[in-house]
Each structure stands twice: as C-alpha cells, then as structure tokens.
Amino acid sequence: MQKDTASIENNMKYIPLTEEDKRKMFEEMGIISISSLFSDIPEEILLKRKLNLPPALSEKEIVSLIKRTFKENDLTERIFLGGGAYFHFIPSTINYLLERGEIYTSYTPYQPEMSQGLLQAMFEFQSVMSDLTHADITNASMYDGASALAEAILMGERINKKGKVVLPKNLNPQYREVIETYLKPRNIEIIDIGFTEEGRIDIEKLKSILKEEVSSVVVQSPNYFGVIEDLNKLGKIIKDSGALFILSIIEALSLGIIKPPFDFGVDILAMEGQSFGMPLSFGGPYLGILQTKKEYVRQIPGRIVGETVDKNGKRCFVMTLRPREQDIRREKATSNICSNHALKALVALVYLATVGPRGFKKIAEINYKKAHYLAKRFNDEGF
Incomplete structure (x- = not known):
C-alpha cells in the first residue's frame, strides 16, 4: 500500500x-x-547565489496570501463607468454548463446530422429573444451591439436605397465610430439629429429632417444618457416618412420593465446582449442580437436556424438561411460575418433560463431603482 x-x-x-x-x-x-x-552558458554570467525567495507554502497558505494581496486592489464590483459594458451578477450555472466540451466551440454546426444539440440551442436562443421583443425574426447572433447596429443600417439601405441615415447625437459615441467605419466606403450619408435638455431626440427637428427621403432613422433607447425615448411617438413619425425605424438597445436588461420594442413599430432591432450573463472581460467578446420583421428576412445578415422534420418524420433543426459570402455568391451576400458568437448566444439563453421571467423583471427593477438612487445622490452632492 x-x-x-x-x-x-x-x-x-x-x-x-x-x-x-x-x-x-x-x-x-x-x-x-x-x-x-x-x-x-558562460560561467561568468551565471548567478552565483541562491534566489531570494520565501519558503515554500501549502495550498491553503497560497490561497490566503493571494486573497490578502487582492484586498489591496480596487474591487471590480465598484464600477460606475457604464457606457455600454455593465457589471451584473452572473449565475454559476452559466460557467458550469459552458465548460462542457461538447458546447465549448465557436464553429458553425454545418452538418445537422452531427449537431442537433447546438442547432436546437441556437433555435431556442432565437425563440427566446423574439419572445422578449415581439420580433418576427432573430438571427443566430452577431459580434456585438455596435456591429449589429451597423449591419442594421446596411439592411435599411438595401431595402430603401436612399443613401442616407439619421443618427441621433445621444447615441453611444463608440457605436457611432463603428457605424462611420462601416458606412464610409459605401458612401452612405449620415444626417445628425440633436437632443433636448431632457436628453431625448429633438422630435421637431426630426420632423424637419424627414421632409427629405432617408433610408432609416436610428434611435437608441435607453440612450447614452440612460434616458428612455418616446418610442411610440418616434415610431409614428418615422413610419409616416417612409423611412425604416431602427432601434438600438445597449442595456438588454431594460427589456424587463419596458414595452416590447416591436410593439412600437420598430422595423429592425440591434441589441447588445452582454448583460445576459457575460463578464466585462476588458471589452469582449460580447453578443450582438439582430432582429427584424418577416418581410425583411432576406436582408438579415448571419444565419437563421429553423425547425423541420427528417425523412422519418422526426423533429429536427437545420440552417434555414445562410446569406453569407462564404455560402453564396459574394454579390448576393448580405454580410461577411464568419464564425459568429454562438457560444455567447448560448450564455444569454442559459442566463435567461436561469433567472426566469419573474427574476428578469426583478433584476430590471433593481437596476432602475439603483440608477435613480445614484442620480439623486449626485444631485444632492451638487454634481
């Protein structure tokens, strides 16, 4: 023994x-x-003394030492920077499930006979996201909220072909930089729209701008100031002009307390899903969520997983739509998005399944109350 x-x-x-x-x-x-x-190694450059190291430690002693050292740092829980990346509690179920080898991959399940599990997960992700926003169509994921919004604008241009898009000045400035990068080589003109003292889009100026034809109007709500726009009024004005209504949501947890976006007449929705169980990770990888109405399904980039039956009549899942340049002729493709963020889409799915509908609403209410508490304290202190 x-x-x-x-x-x-x-x-x-x-x-x-x-x-x-x-x-x-x-x-x-x-x-x-x-x-x-x-x-x-030449003798003259060799170290002639012992290294100045402390005695060896046991595992418990090492853990205690590291914890004591970490306490000297500023804790990452105390973050108020925001601006598109948010620190939220992440349930332990997420990492437990994602560390499984059959899940931990970014590769596309091209062979349905080999990948029914991943395909069903993507299908469920699309279904849950569509339920949240009342969208007809959700694709299998995009890179992040900024690139999803840029792709949404390109969708709007392919549909309306006016060569112009209206961007609000209360849009996240980093999102704007990404959009400018996407649009510059395509010669799509950006028309700026200002905001009021309340931080909302200036509706009267928007009406004036929409006297000329534009492909789409972008609205971000909550916007960069954290203000919720009057989507009902904006939706009617944009629809009457003939432009497409593109909504950007940078804080997905806000969906727990606001009306589903597509009920306001939104045509395309681009959303950042980082708040659905993803750490800050110094800026990524995050999750882009892109949704639209069914009449525009042929213009949506990325992939869509659908449900069908196999030759034996059993329920199964397949790639229903793949309008990428890797799959069809380049001039017919809607984008060149490659191995997308399907793993992050699964994170979002597991997160929402873990917290459930009541938990999702409660989290949104907590965020709302804490944001208002912080704003009140700032005002009280004279900021």
Missing part, C-alpha cells in the same frame, strides 16, 4: 521529483547534475 501511494505521489503533477527520479533522468541524458544542463 505504501509503495502504491509513493508511486502516485511521484507521478502527480506539481509534486517535486525524488532523488531516485532525478538519478534515472540524469542517466538517460548522460549528465551528472542539473547544472550540466546549462553547461553551454
């Missing part, structure tokens, strides 16, 4: 070698000591 125990310890990772282990290795390599391994 003692022999078996010693053998296990000698072969375990991170357990130092015994003298007998070293002797056998030296014999195999034809050397007499560890220093012989470094014989090609």
Whole structure:
C-alpha cells in the first residue's frame, strides 16, 4: 500500500521529483547534475547565489496570501463607468454548463446530422429573444451591439436605397465610430439629429429632417444618457416618412420593465446582449442580437436556424438561411460575418433560463431603482 501511494505521489503533477527520479533522468541524458544542463552558458554570467525567495507554502497558505494581496486592489464590483459594458451578477450555472466540451466551440454546426444539440440551442436562443421583443425574426447572433447596429443600417439601405441615415447625437459615441467605419466606403450619408435638455431626440427637428427621403432613422433607447425615448411617438413619425425605424438597445436588461420594442413599430432591432450573463472581460467578446420583421428576412445578415422534420418524420433543426459570402455568391451576400458568437448566444439563453421571467423583471427593477438612487445622490452632492 505504501509503495502504491509513493508511486502516485511521484507521478502527480506539481509534486517535486525524488532523488531516485532525478538519478534515472540524469542517466538517460548522460549528465551528472542539473547544472550540466546549462553547461553551454558562460560561467561568468551565471548567478552565483541562491534566489531570494520565501519558503515554500501549502495550498491553503497560497490561497490566503493571494486573497490578502487582492484586498489591496480596487474591487471590480465598484464600477460606475457604464457606457455600454455593465457589471451584473452572473449565475454559476452559466460557467458550469459552458465548460462542457461538447458546447465549448465557436464553429458553425454545418452538418445537422452531427449537431442537433447546438442547432436546437441556437433555435431556442432565437425563440427566446423574439419572445422578449415581439420580433418576427432573430438571427443566430452577431459580434456585438455596435456591429449589429451597423449591419442594421446596411439592411435599411438595401431595402430603401436612399443613401442616407439619421443618427441621433445621444447615441453611444463608440457605436457611432463603428457605424462611420462601416458606412464610409459605401458612401452612405449620415444626417445628425440633436437632443433636448431632457436628453431625448429633438422630435421637431426630426420632423424637419424627414421632409427629405432617408433610408432609416436610428434611435437608441435607453440612450447614452440612460434616458428612455418616446418610442411610440418616434415610431409614428418615422413610419409616416417612409423611412425604416431602427432601434438600438445597449442595456438588454431594460427589456424587463419596458414595452416590447416591436410593439412600437420598430422595423429592425440591434441589441447588445452582454448583460445576459457575460463578464466585462476588458471589452469582449460580447453578443450582438439582430432582429427584424418577416418581410425583411432576406436582408438579415448571419444565419437563421429553423425547425423541420427528417425523412422519418422526426423533429429536427437545420440552417434555414445562410446569406453569407462564404455560402453564396459574394454579390448576393448580405454580410461577411464568419464564425459568429454562438457560444455567447448560448450564455444569454442559459442566463435567461436561469433567472426566469419573474427574476428578469426583478433584476430590471433593481437596476432602475439603483440608477435613480445614484442620480439623486449626485444631485444632492451638487454634481
């Protein structure tokens, strides 16, 4: 029994070698000591003293030391920067499920006979997201909220072909930079619309701008100031002009307390899903969610997973639509999005399934109350 125990310890990772282990290795390599391994290094540059290291620690001592050291840092829980990336509690179920080998992949399940599990997960993600917003169509995911919004604008241009898009000045400035990068080589003109003292889009100026034809109007709500726009009024004005109504949602948890966007007449919705169970991670990877009405399904980029039946009449899932340049002729493709963020889409699905409808609403209410509490404290302090 003692022999078996010693053998296990000698072969375990991170357990130092015994003298007998070293002797056998030296014999195999034809050397007499560890220093012989470094014989090609000139003697004059070798360190002649022992390293100034503390005594070895046990695992428990190491953990305690690290915790004490971490306490000297500013904790990441105390974050108020916002601006498109938000620190929220992440249920432990997410990492537990995502660490499974059959799930942890970014590759596209092209062979339905081999990938029914992943395809069904994508289908369920699309279904849940459509339920949240009352959308007809949700694609299988985009890179992030900013690129999803840029792709939404390109969709609007393919549909209306007016060469102009209206962008509000209360849009996240980083989103605007991404949009400008997308639109510049396509010669799509950006028309700016200002905002009122309340932080909302200036509706009267918007009416004036919409006297000329534009492909689409972008609205972000909650906007960069955290203000919820009057989507009902904006939707009617945009619809009457003939332009497409594109909505950007940068904080997805706001859906827990606001009316589903497509009930306001939204044509295309681009959303950032980072708040659905994803850490800040220094800016990514995050999750882009792109939705539209069924009449525009042929213009949506990325992939759509659909439900059908196999030759035996059993329920199964397949890639229903793949209008990417890797799959069809480049001039017919809607985008060049490649291996997308399906893993992050699964994170969002697991998160929403974990918190449930009541939990989702409660989280949104907590965020709302805390945001108003912080704003009140700022006002009280004279900021």
